[in-house]
Amino acid sequence: xxxxxxxxxxxxxxxxxxxxxxxxxxxxxxxxxxxxxxxxxxxxxxxxxxxxxxxxxxxxxxxxxxxxxxxxxxxxxxxxxxxxxxxxxxxxxxxxxxxxxxxxxxxxxxxxxxxxxxxxxxxxxxxxxxxxxxxxxxxxxxxxxxxxxxxxxxxxxxxxxxxxxxxxxxxxxxxxxxxxxxxxxxxxxxxxxxxxxxxxxxxxxxxxxxxxxxxxxxxxxxxxxxxxxxxxxxxxxxxxxxxxxxxxxxxxxxxxxxxxxxxxxxxxxxxxxxxxxxxxxx
Ligand code: SIN
Numbered sequence: 001x002x003x004x005x006x007x008x009x010x011x012x013x014x015x016x017x018x019x020x021x022x023x024x025x026x027x028x029x030x031x032x033x034x035x036x037x038x039x040x041x042x043x044x045x046x047x048x049x050x051x052x053x054x055x056x057x058x059x060x061x062x063x064x065x066x067x068x069x070x071x072x073x074x075x076x077x078x079x080x081x082x083x084x085x086x087x088x089x090x091x092x093x094x095x096x097x098x099x100x101x102x103x104x105x106x107x108x109x110x111x112x113x114x115x116x117x118x119x120x121x122x123x124x125x126x127x128x129x130x131x132x133x134x135x136x137x138x139x140x141x142x143x144x145x146x147x148x149x150x151x152x153x154x155x156x157x158x159x160x161x162x163x164x165x166x167x168x169x170x171x172x173x174x175x176x177x178x179x180x181x182x183x184x185x186x187x188x189x190x191x192x193x194x195x196x197x198x199x200x201x202x203x204x205x206x207x208x209x210x211x212x213x214x215x216x217x218x219x220x221x222x223x224x225x226x227x228x229x230x231x232x233x234x235x236x237x238x239x240x241x242x243x244x245x246x247x248x249x250x251x252x253x254x255x256x257x258x259x260x261x262x263x264x265x266x267x268x269x270x271x272x273x274x275x276x277x278x279x280x281x282x
């Protein structure tokens with residue numbers, strides 16, 4: 001089989017065919033896929049057949065499976081989480097705000113892999129926003145304000161007991177296994193402009209979903225800057241819209257992208273299996 005890589009016409013994203021992911025990759029194939037993934041930031045592999053065990057096996061070739069601080073896992077595998085919404089569910093769409101996964105950790109995950117099991121006939125696309133491009137195309141005045149800033153990350157907005165996925169949300173019958181906790185209020189500092197330790201590229205790292213403020217700025221100034229940044233970070237020219245298929249595996253680089261889920265599939269089930277792949281350092 002020959003690896004075929006088709007880049008999207010957008011700022012990021014590529015589709016890769018000619019490889020079976022349910023068996024170990026040769027060293028050459030792994031190195032090639034890793035290089036394409038780093039270049040395109042998010043890669044999609046259609047027509048795969050992956051059990052939870054095989055999804056973990058694929059993921060572990062790119063790094064150790066990381067911690068999922070606020071997710072429960074599927075019964076069949078302790079390292080796989082289900083991103084799930086049932087046809088009759090009335091809870092909000094999970095993860096509709098652009099974010100970088102678990103950016104509030106001291107060493108946040110390098111990658112996330114998501115495998116489509118039940119895909120609705122309409123809606124449910126995932127949006128990816130290229131944060132290397134967002135950094136490189138920043139207006140000079142905004143860049144001058146953010147260069148050197150340290151962001152304060154926290155999971156509280158989502159996962160504290162009073163957060164978006166907290167106790168009230170669970171009472172509404174969310175099907176996803178989310179474990180809200182007081183631990184979500186802990187904070188972690190990271191530079192807002194991050195240098196990717198594999199590519200050397202600079203990117204805006206994370207967003208208002210997990211950044212609660214900036215060291216040395218008053219709350220009002222931080223809040224205004226976060227909003228201005230979010231508007232810039234999610235400009236249409238940075239975005240690749242990913243349309244799912246059953247059996248498609250997507251892996252993205254959390255260090256150079258933001259991503260967001262979308263709705264539009266009420267009345268249909270959606271189920272994907274997810275692994276979080278840890279980094280070796282920030
Ligand atoms: C996620 O942020 O992991 C979920 C993305 C999606 O449901 O499309």
